[in-house]
Amino acid sequence: MKKTTLLAFTLFAAATISRAQLKPVAYQDGNQKLNGFSIKPQNPTQNKAGILVLPAWMGIDAHAKETAENLSKLGYYAFVADIYGEGNYPKNTSDAGKMAGMYKKDYKAYQHRIDLAMQQLIKAGADPSRLAAVGFCFGGSGVLEMARANFPVRGVVSFHGGLGKDTNRPTETIRPKVLVCHGANDPYEPQAEVLAFQQEMRDAKADWQMIYYANAVHSFTDPNAGNDNSKGAAYNEKAAKHSWEHMKLFLNELFAR
Template sequence: MKIKILFAIAIMTICTGNLRGQGKVLAYTEGSAKLNGFYAAPTGKSNSAGILILPAWMGITAHEKTTAQRLSKLGYHVLAADIYGDGNQPKNPQEAGKLAGYYKSNIEKYHERIKAALNTLIKQGASPSQIAVMGYCFGGTGAIECARENFPVKAVISFHGGLGRDSSRTINPIKPKLLILHGANDPYESEQEIKAFQQEMKTAKADWQMIYLPNAVHAFTDPAAGTDPSKGAAYNEQADKRSWEYMLVFLKEIF
């Protein structure tokens, strides 16, 4: 077992070694709040397109940073947004739940934090007319909110994101395109909530697609989630790889 673990670590080191050194902590503000995002400049064949990453409930982690680095190598300006603010990185799931819950209950505040990150991404060189927003879990909810509010972005991508909305909110036509990547066995999204979301997209006349990843539960893209699907959240290598490829095809279409 020890040999297998060491071998896995070695493989990860080889695969991610060429990503080291890319990216930096980027300070910006939203009102009086101090925020610390993670920005990765485009390398290789550069273009003016930008991608904003909205983190899962634990805030910016190695998962979001690695994603930013991978996308920057494809030529994108990439910023992982800081939603919680300087000094508010949650230490455990309990703290993360409280913080994420605050922004879900105060959705306008979540919107403002996302707008501040979008403006920061543009200041780093991304074209205002060539931006996509992607998010994981809690961040997937934020990405969908960008579409609901018709933020000036071309498209949004949600990885195992929350689909729910306050039913009292008016459904307006949605302009950004949406790609929803959802674990087929995700226990945190009820069939009722999924159907309500799909009807919302139809009512909004959105250009949307929802792809179910087989045998995947919540957090299927995050290696830190473990590999036990019975817990409701677990990494799934096949779902992770497939969802990444679906995203790349989608990005190629919109850009």
């Protein structure tokens, strides 16, 4: 083997070995086993910022894992949360609807599972003073619950998440910054709920943004959602790319100092 070829092979092998990879992490909520995924940044930011990833209603999926991997490429520690726990993973969308609905109603239990995952993110090496969260669909609802509970995060990003909350719940001042990336044609979010959410943000004196994406419906960031908008949930490549860039800008501002 020529020296130049050997050198190239060695460099490629070294890069492959050093590349950050998702690692399964088992943790507990009492007797309930939870199975998340952790990944360290390929090139850490100077201040060890960390991002919690909350998956959609089917639980940890390829999209959530890929999001964590892409965040690690940006220099962030990332952790994918397991909300349901071993033995409780949905087998179909009917199961997922029931499970997600239970946690949306019992939001304190949802917040507790999120907090356990956030502690794992910190254990992995993220600076506890430099945290944020991103979530998709059901997970998008979850990051808004983090904001409502004033989790110790600098900000949250909700991608096509549920926006509503029980009208009997009081509105408290929200300290984390909020970015909502929303499909302009999402049939699962009634206009009344959207307007109520926007009023909640005003009443909470939140630092918030809501960006609409044309021709996008629910699940527009997930390549596995298909491309048929008539089903109400579908991938939209342009909206997915634009919302990712908006998230990057938001995170850069959060961690600028």
